[in-house]
Amino acid sequence: MNAQFPIATTLKYNFPSPKETLQLHQLPKHFIELSLQSLKQTKHQQILPTKKTTTQFSTHQRPQPPIPTTELLTLTPNPTTTNIVAIDVSSVKLGETKTGILLGVRGAVVWKNPDHYRYLRLGPFPFHITRHIENRIRRLYHQNHAASYLQENSIPQAYFIQSRLTTLLERWIQSSIAHTTHNSIILWDGSLTAGTTETSVSTMQELLATARSNRNIILAFSKMTRLSLQGFRLTDLIKHTPPCLLRIKEYTDCIGPLRLMGNVYVAKFTKGSFAFRMDADKQLPSVRVVDAVQNLLGNDLILQSYPETLRLAHIFSTFTAIEVLGLQRCIIQKSNLKVVTKLNMHRLLFGRFGKGPEG
Amino acid sequence: MRLYKKEGATVQIISFPNEKVRKGDYLAIEDSKREESLIVQVIDMEYANIPGILEELLRNCNGDSSIEASIEGEDVDPFEVAAHVRYIQDARLLICKIRASTHKGKLIPTGFALPARSYARIRNISVSELLPCPSDKNGYPMRLGEIAEKKHLDVDVRALDGALNIITGKKGTGKSHIAKLLTLSLISHGAPVVILDLNGEYVRLGQNTKGEPNEFYSKIHVLTPKQNFKITLEQMRIRVLLNILVNVLHLPGTSAREFRRIWHFLEQKDALTIEELGEAIKNWRCNQHVRDALFSRYYTLLNSGLFTDNPAQATSLEDSLDRVRSGGAIVLNLQNESTTNRHILVEYVLGKLVELLTTWRLRAIFLFAEEAHLYLRETYWDDIVTRMRHFGVFTTFITNQPDTIRENIYRQVDNLFVLNFTNEHDLDPISRAARVDACTVKSIVRDLLPHHCLVLGKVVNDFPIIVKIRNLNVQMMGQTRLFFLNKDLQVNSIKR
Ligand SMILES: Nc1ncnc2c1ncn2[C@@H]1O[C@H](COP(=O)(O)OP(=O)(O)O)[C@@H](O)[C@H]1O
Ligand SMILES: [Mg+2]
Numbered sequence: 001m002n003a004q005f006p007i008a009t010t011l012k013y014n015f016p017s018p019k020e021t022l023q024l025h026q027l028p029k030h031f032i033e034l035s036l037q038s039l040k041q042t043k044h045q046q047i048l049p050t051k052k053t054t055t056q057f058s059t060h061q062r063p064q065p066p067i068p069t070t071e072l073l074t075l076t077p078n079p080t081t082t083n084i085v086a087i088d089v090s091s092v093k094l095g096e097t098k099t100g101i102l103l104g105v106r107g108a109v110v111w112k113n114p115d116h117y118r119y120l121r122l123g124p125f126p127f128h129i130t131r132h133i134e135n136r137i138r139r140l141y142h143q144n145h146a147a148s149y150l151q152e153n154s155i156p157q158a159y160f161i162q163s164r165l166t167t168l169l170e171r172w173i174q175s176s177i178a179h180t181t182h183n184s185i186i187l188w189d190g191s192l193t194a195g196t197t198e199t200s201v202s203t204m205q206e207l208l209a210t211a212r213s214n215r216n217i218i219l220a221f222s223k224m225t226r227l228s229l230q231g232f233r234l235t236d237l238i239k240h241t242p243p244c245l246l247r248i249k250e251y252t253d254c255i256g257p258l259r260l261m262g263n264v265y266v267a268k269f270t271k272g273s274f275a276f277r278m279d280a281d282k283q284l285p286s287v288r289v290v291d292a293v294q295n296l297l298g299n300d301l302i303l304q305s306y307p308e309t310l311r312l313a314h315i316f317s318t319f320t321a322i323e324v325l326g327l328q329r330c331i332i333q334k335s336n337l338k339v340v341t342k343l344n345m346h347r348l349l350f351g352r353f354g355k356g357p358e359g
Numbered sequence: 360m361r362l363y364k365k366e367g368a369t370v371q372i373i374s375f376p377n378e379k380v381r382k383g384d385y386l387a388i389e390d391s392k393r394e395e396s397l398i399v400q401v402i403d404m405e406y407a408n409i410p411g412i413l414e415e416l417l418r419n420c421n422g423d424s425s426i427e428a429s430i431e432g433e434d435v436d437p438f439e440v441a442a443h444v445r446y447i448q449d450a451r452l453l454i455c456k457i458r459a460s461t462h463k464g465k466l467i468p469t470g471f472a473l474p475a476r477s478y479a480r481i482r483n484i485s486v487s488e489l490l491p492c493p494s495d496k497n498g499y500p501m502r503l504g505e506i507a508e509k510k511h512l513d514v515d516v517r518a519l520d521g522a523l524n525i526i527t528g529k530k531g532t533g534k535s536h537i538a539k540l541l542t543l544s545l546i547s548h549g550a551p552v553v554i555l556d557l558n559g560e561y562v563r564l565g566q567n568t569k570g571e572p573n574e575f576y577s578k579i580h581v582l583t584p585k586q587n588f589k590i591t592l593e594q595m596r597i598r599v600l601l602n603i604l605v606n607v608l609h610l611p612g613t614s615a616r617e618f619r620r621i622w623h624f625l626e627q628k629d630a631l632t633i634e635e636l637g638e639a640i641k642n643w644r645c646n647q648h649v650r651d652a653l654f655s656r657y658y659t660l661l662n663s664g665l666f667t668d669n670p671a672q673a674t675s676l677e678d679s680l681d682r683v684r685s686g687g688a689i690v691l692n693l694q695n696e697s698t699t700n701r702h703i704l705v706e707y708v709l710g711k712l713v714e715l716l717t718t719w720r721l722r723a724i725f726l727f728a729e730e731a732h733l734y735l736r737e738t739y740w741d742d743i744v745t746r747m748r749h750f751g752v753f754t755t756f757i758t759n760q761p762d763t764i765r766e767n768i769y770r771q772v773d774n775l776f777v778l779n780f781t782n783e784h785d786l787d788p789i790s791r792a793a794r795v796d797a798c799t800v801k802s803i804v805r806d807l808l809p810h811h812c813l814v815l816g817k818v819v820n821d822f823p824i825i826v827k828i829r830n831l832n833v834q835m836m837g838q839t840r841l842f843f844l845n846k847d848l849q850v851n852s853i854k855r
Binding site: 032035110116117118119120121122123124125126312316321322323325326327329330333334 | 432438
């Protein structure tokens with residue numbers, strides 16, 4: 001480990017290590033090491049900041065084919081005390097170097113206990129993604145089949161690597177939570193789709209199985225803009241007064257390499273035009289899902305069809321413009337970059353908002 | 360610090376939290392490659408306008424209205440990014456005015472070169488790098504006060520020579536205090552001073568805080584009308600008296616002509632006394648209206664109590680001025696005098712000064728005038744700053760109402776001492792002074808602490824400087840009269 005970083009090296013756990021009881025406070029050694037490794041190479045390189053520094057994404061959306069039939073499930077909020085945990089991870093592109101890209105990743109967990117919310121933020125972690133690091137990340141996935149088309153010395157493709165890194169942290173936090181939490185509703189951002197370059201079918205199966213064995217239920221929420229049924233937007237299909245769920249039956253399980261590990265629902269919890277796609281573990285009976293959702297409605301604040309706990313996790317993980325600047329500054333200092341001024345702090349700080357003294 | 364941008368004579372600099380910069384500080388933006396630097400002064404500070412700051416603040420706010428705020432939590436931040444975020448969050452934008460530039464270490468007043476943004480180095484510079492510090496050997500030093508911790512601002516009192524000065528600030532900020540400081544500095548370098556003391560605040564300049572005589576005791580001459588200051592009609596010049604009659608007592612033109620004849624008549628008779636004047640008006644052959652007009656003015660003069668027919672009781676202003684010729688002050692105590700009397704007295708004194716200056720009995724005189732609009736005719740203003748200045752009357756106006764001083768005076772001002780003002784509109788007239796830019800004055804003055812003064816003009820080589828005016832070991836008298844006493848004092852006196 002680089003001596004510049006005073007980070008405790010007593011981390012017990014390697015990544016990913018779902019068999020052990022993970023403690024969130026102790027980040028996987030590999031993840032931090034990966035970050036440190038990546039930054040080492042940044043030294044003496046010039047950073048070209050991205051024009052749009054706020055390209056953030058935290059969900060994993062993919063186009064879906066049309067769906068055949070639906071089933072409406074009406075809901076009654078159930079106030080029986082239930083613990084809720086939400087997880088979200090965000091990443092942001094910070095800039096580019098000659099050999100790679102700079103990223104920042106952060107995860108957030110929010111717990112909803114009967115009377116209050118509590119959060120844990122992990123990160124932000126800066127990364128300098130080069131071909132070398134990219135390979136290490138791929139090795140971490142134990143996957144060699146996907147995305148091997150990259151040329152030896154080409155710059156890794158921003159979108160894929162950013163999404164991979166985000167998922168890497170996200171799956172790890174999800175795994176930790178699934179292990180350490182019992183009898184809770186676990187909210188994820190995204191879907192239960194596996195078989196992607198980021199998430200193998202076995203990883204997802206393991207996550208779901210762990211959760212089930214601890215009597216947790218995972219509900220994954222995602223914005224659905226592209227889901228449609230016979231030309232109608234799903235949102236418009238729900239005519240029933242909320243709260244209700246629309247179960248999409250016989251949803252195609254496999255699309256190419258993709259596997260849907262969950263049943264897909266349209267969730268409309270409040271009046272208004274908002275509705276979300278909700279995925280729930282396929283292994284669980286539908287009544288169990290309905291029960292959990294009713295508990296969610298009775299325990300969490302729901303605004304615009306979205307659970308507050310998950311919204312908070314999202315807010316705590318996303319980066320503000322200042323955090324982007326702070327991360328850039330952190331990288332510049334820690335990686336001991338020579339050409340500091342090339343990263344135009346002024347522009348970033350004031351941009352088009354800068355104003356004259358009289359203005 | 361980093362150079363951000365330049366617009367006209369304004370430069371914006373980004374300063375980070377670990378850099379100590381205050382309003383009024385001077386910075387040098389150095390371009391070492393070209394051996395040039397720009398001398399700028401910080402006149403204002405703003406928060407750096409960072410995109411997303413609102414979001415950031417809202418997210419981290421501790422108010423109780425939002426759910427986020429009421430959440431407790433923990434951060435695992437192994438890279439300590441939070442410190443960097445705070446660093447940026449607290450970045451400030453320094454609004455600076457260009458004051459000068461240097462080439463190869465020499466100050467050059469014009470030709471501002473634009474320093475390279477990428478490598479220009481910005482550093483704090485001390486006032487001593489800008490102003491030569493006068494010593495007794497090479498000049499006439501005057502200590503104004505402190506500019507930074509343990510650093511003093513010494514200027515050359517010669518900057519007041521031949522100059523027109525204004526001291527302004529709201530009530531109780533220390534205007535009279537500065538006037539006293541300037542007076543004592545002038546005196547100690549041997550200059551004669553006349554103070555038009557509206558509130559009797561300067562009468563104890565010769566005493567220390569304990570009321571004992573101080574080093575200036577023998578050099579302060581207080582003239583209190585009716586007590587130790589009376590004049591005979593003969594000491595008056597007809598020109599001065601006519602000025603008073605026409606301009607102060609509004610005597611109509613025809614009557615004024617008649618008065619002139621009476622005066623000459625008495626002069627020939629060698630009977631220029633108040634008593635004879637009354638007799639002469641009574642017996643003068645003239646229109647009844649004229650006589651009435653003359654009589655009413657005569658009684659005003661008579662009742663003023665300023666005149667005496669006994670030469671032994673009369674004060675010779677010439678003699679008094681002789682005593683301060685090589686360093687000293689005449690304090691004309693106008694406290695307790697009516698408006699009319701003040702006018703009469705001031706017209707008389709100024710008339711005498713001009714007379715003595717034109718005949719070279721005096722080389723020059725430094726005149727301090729507190730709230731001059733209360734005893735000086737409007738038309739006297741131009742006279743004082745133009746004609747009388749040529750004769751050698753160098754005036755310092757002291758006022759808490761800057762708009763009572765006419766615009767053309769501001770245009771000619773050489774030195775400005777500005778204390779705190781809360782109302783920005785009060786500053787409008789000052790901003791018209793040729794030596795200042797409005798931004799500098801408005802921005803600095805509203806944040807001036809008590810006893811701190813923005814000094815502008817010749818005395819500081821046109822480098823506006825904020826100085827904490829030093830204390831003086833003299834009886835102040837300027838304290839506002841209050842009804843309620845200090846509580847501790849009251850308790851003590853009851854116990855006793
Ligand atoms: N620089 C200073 N140091 C110490 N005391 C001061 C200073 N300036 C003013 N004071 C005190 O503050 C009070 C008000 O000052 P003064 O000069 O009378 O104000 P102003 O003439 O503006 O109304 C006085 O008691 C004076 O002694
Ligand atoms: Mg005063």
